[in-house]
Amino acid sequence: MVAQVQFEDLHPGPVGERFAVVDYDASQKTFYQPVNLDDPQIVMRQGLDPSESDPRFHQQMVYAVASETLQRFEIAIGRRVHWARFDGPKSKKMDKTGPLPSHRLCLFPHAMADANAFYSRDAQGILFGYFRASETMPGDNLPGQTIYSCLSHDIIAHETTHAILDGMRSYFSEPTNIDVTAFHEAFADLSALFGHFSHREILLDTLMKTGGRLYDTWLQAPMQTGSDGVELSGQIQRINPLAQLALQFGEASGMNRGLRDMLGSKPNSDDITRLTEPHARGAILVAAVFDAYFTTYTRRTADLFRIFRAGGGSANPVDLPDALAHRLAEEAARTAEEFFTICARAIDYCPPVDMTFSDFLRAMLTAHVDVHPVDDWHVRSALMEAFRLRGIVPRDAESLTENSVCWPQVVKDSLPEIPELIFGDPNGLTREEADRNGGVLRAYAAKNAKALGFADDHGPIDAPSFHPIFRIGPHGNLIIDMVVELVETRIVEDNELGKYPFRSGVTLLIWQEFQQNGQRAAPEIHYVVPKHRTPQREEQQRLHFSTIDRTGRHDADGHLKKNASAHDIASAWKIDFGLVHAGL
C-alpha cells in the first residue's frame, strides 16, 4: 500500500512543516537513526520498503500516515489545524527545558516499552509504544514477537486525530461529562475507520469477498467448506478488515480480535445508559455513524445491483464482476469521504465546552444542511434514525425532525453585526489580523453577553479560538465562514475535589454576505451554539469529576497545589490519554 502525501522540504527525522518525528526511546534511553527521506537513494525508490527491523521505515510510516490524516482533515474542514500548545504545570524536571517549537506535532515512534500509544498535550506529541505479543493468545502473530504500535495504520490515524481534535477544540479534553472522553475516542476511531475506505486495494478486496455487502463482519473464504466438516486453512473465514481497528495489536494482546470491532452490533438504546468506559461508550457513536453510512451506501448502490441482476447476475453474488466491484468501490469511497467530511465539519458546529453525543448529532446535521441544503439520498434522516436506535436523541430539540434537530439559525438582525472582523484569505490570518480579531470578539462578547445567552453575573468572556473557514459548496461556490469560541471560565473550589474549572460559552458561526453597492457586507452571526451555565450542568460536572480516579497521572495533584494557576488547574483535569488507552 502506498500513502501519498503532499510534497514538502524534509529534514532527517523526518522533520517537516507540521510534524517532527523524533525517535527517542525513553525506556532504553536511546535514539534510533532518523531517516532522511530527501536522500536520493530513498527518493529514487519512492521511500523505504516495508521492514520491521529498520527503524527508519517505522519513522517514514508514522510520518506518512500522520500527514495523510492531517491532510484529509484540512481538506474536510476547509482550514488549517493548529496544534494545541503545552500550557500546563511544569514539573521540576520540565522547568529546565524551554518551550517546544509550537507549530510541529512531535511523533515518537518508539517512546516506551509498553502496550500503549497516546497523544499527550504536555509532550505536544504522540508516544507510540512497543511490546511483546502474548505468549498464549498471539492471534496471527508469533508468540512473544515484538509488536510496534507505530506500524499500525489505524493507531497512527487514531492518535493523530486526537491531536487534531485537541488542536481544534482545546476544551474537549476536559471530561466534564460522561460523553466527553468517549467522544474523543469515538471521533478518533471514526477518522481511522473512514481512512480504510480511502484505500482502493483494501476496499476492492473486501467488496469481492463480501459480495458487495461491505458491512458483513466476515469475509467469504476463498474455498467453500466441504460437507464433511473438514476445514482447510483456505476455508477459514477472515474477519472484515474494514470494520476492525488495529487487528494485529488486538490479537497480539490476546484479545482474539481487532482492538475494536464496534460495527455490526445490534442496535439497542440500553447501552447508552449502561456503558461508561470511554471506548465502549464511544463505540455506540461510531456504530451509529457507520449504520447511517452503510444505509446510504446501500441506497446508492441498489441500482447497480438491480442492473447486475437484470443482466442475469445472482441475487447473492459470490464473485463480483470486476467492473461492478470498481463501481461499488467508487460509491463506497465517495460516501465514506462525504461522511468523514460531515463528522469533521461538525466539530466546528459543536458547543465549545461540555460536549455530548447529542450535541454532535445536532452539529452533524447542521453542518450537512449548510453545505448540502438538498439531501437527495436522505443522509440526514439515516443519521437521525441510526442515532435514535442507539438511544442518542437530540436533547432540547422539539421533535425528531430535521428542522428542529439542526441548531436554530439566528433570526435576522436579532444580534448586531461585527463589522470589524477580518476574514483574511485561505492561507490564514496574519498575526496582526488575528490580534485584532481577538480584541474585536472579546469586546463584542462583553457588549452583547446577554443577547448571546450568558448569565447576568458572567465573568470575563474569552475568545480562545477564531478561525476563518473556506469550503466549497455543492455548486462549486466558495463558502466563507468564521467559527468562534467564546468561553467564560470560573474556578470552583471544592472540599472534595480541590480546584477545577467550570466553563460555559457559545460557538458562533459568522458569515459574510455578498457585497452590495461596492461595499463589503458586515459579518453576521448565523448560528449561536450554546452551552450555558445552569445549576444542572454545575452539578453534573462536579459529580462526574468525583468519579475520576487520578491514580498514576504524572500531574495527579496539579489542582491541589496552594498557588496553582488557572493553567495548572485546567491541565490537571484534562484527559490523560495514556491512562485511557491503557484501559484505566
Next chain:
Amino acid sequence: MAVRKATKKKTAKKTVAKKARKAPAKKKKAPAKKAPAKKTKRSSGRSGSGTAPASGGNPAGLRVRMYRVGFGDFFLFTVPAASGPKHILIDCGVHSKDTHSIQAAVSHMAAETGKQLALIIVTHRHADHVTGFSKCKDVFKDFKVERIWMSWYENPKDAKALAIQANIAAVATQVSHALAARDKPEDEQYRNMVGNITEAMSATGTQNPGAFEVLRGFPGNPPISYYKAGDTPELPQDLVDAGLDAQILGPPDSNNMIKKTDSSKEEYLASEAATEGGHIRLFSPPFWVQPGEYSSDVLSKEDILAMQTRVATVQPDTLAARAGVANNLINNQSLVTLFTFKDKTLLFAGDAQWGNWANFLFGSLTGTTLKAASKAILGNLDFYKVGHHGSTNATPKDALAAMKDGCVAMCSTAIGAYNEVPRDALITAIDQKTHHQLARSDQVEAGNAKPDKDAGALPAGVFNASTVMVGEVPCGFIDYVV
C-alpha cells in the same frame, strides 16, 4: 439506658462536654503521663480486667463497637433480644498499619459474645476486612454462628462472579510482581493496594487456611447467603423477633454499574502485555545513535532535550493506576447493609466507593438526581459506618449532604496507610454533619499504638473508649450505645 440517652442528648448540645468522661479528654492532653502507669484498665470501659473479659458488659440496648486493629475493619453490633444480647460481627481484618492487637481483640470479642454470633457479615474480600478470621482461626474454630452474609461476588456457584474475582486476582498478582520488580519506595501505597487483594486470598499469603475457609468451616455449617442490592436478606429468627430489620443497598447486580469491572476484553490493552516486555532491545546497534543526527536548523539541542524530558515525564504510571483500579473494584463489591431497630437506622457501607454508591443514590452511573427512596433513608439515618476508612470517594458528597444532621458516625482508619486516607476535608465534613459525633478508631490506644494525636480527641460523652489488657496486649475499642 434512659440515663445514657440523657447524657448523649446533653452532649449533642455541647453543654457538658467534659463532664464525667475523664478518659478521652484527658488522654489527648497527657498521653506521656499515662504511659508509665500502664494498668489493666485504662478508661471508663465497663469490661472486666485481665485475659478473660466478662460477658456481663453487654448492654441493655443497641450497641456498635469498633475495635482498633490498624488499617482494617472489625465491628461488633449488638442487639438486645428476648434471650439476651445477640451479636453481629461485621468484618474482621487488618492489613497495613497493623497495631498487632487483632488476636487480643478477637479473644476479647470471643469472651464478650460467649463465642456465639447470630450473624457474620463479610462486606468484601480485602485483607483489611477478613484476615482476622485466618489469623485467629483457632479462636474462631468453635464459634457458634447462625448465618453468614456476603456479597454476590463471593458466591462460588456464580460463574460470572468467579470469573470476575479470578480476573482481579490475576491482575493484582501481576501488578504486585511488577511493582516488586521496579522496587521503588514511593510505591508503598500501591503495594498495599494489591497486597490487600492477594494476601486475603492466597493460601500462602498470611496464614493457611485462608479467611474464607474459616468462614466456610464453622461447626454446623451455618448457611451463607450471597446478596445484591434490593435483596431481602434473611436474619436469624431471634433478631427478627427482637425487632431488627435489614435491607441490602449494595452492591448492584449489573457489572456495568461498577465502573471498569472485570471485562479485560473491553480494555484497550490486556494487562498481560502491559506488564511484560520491559526489557526489549530494538533494532541492531548500528541504528542506536546520538541525538546529533537531527538538523539543528529545525530542531535545536534544547528542543531535543525538552522532548527527551517530556517523553519520559508525561507517561502515566499505569502500574499504579492498575493497582488503584483493582483496589476500587474490590471496594465496590462491598455488601452495604441498612439495619433498622425500632426507630433507629444504622448504615454499614463496607468500603463501597462511587460505583456502588451511585446505584443507590442515583439508580445509575449517569444519573444526577437523588432517588427519593435513598433521600428518605439517608434523611432518617442515626448511625453511619464511614466507608473505606474515610477515603475521598467512599462517602459521596451527595450522600453526606442527604444524611440526617446530628447522626453519629464511626470510622476505622489509620493515618499514612494510603495517600489521602483519611481525607481531611471529608473527615471535617462528616464531623460537621454529625455535630461532632464522629469516632475514629485511632483515637483509642490498642496494641503498640497510642491514640494518634493527629486524629484529635474522641468526642466526649457520645462514645465510650476502652483499652483492656488481653494477656500482655492492650485491646482497644470504642463503643457507641444507641
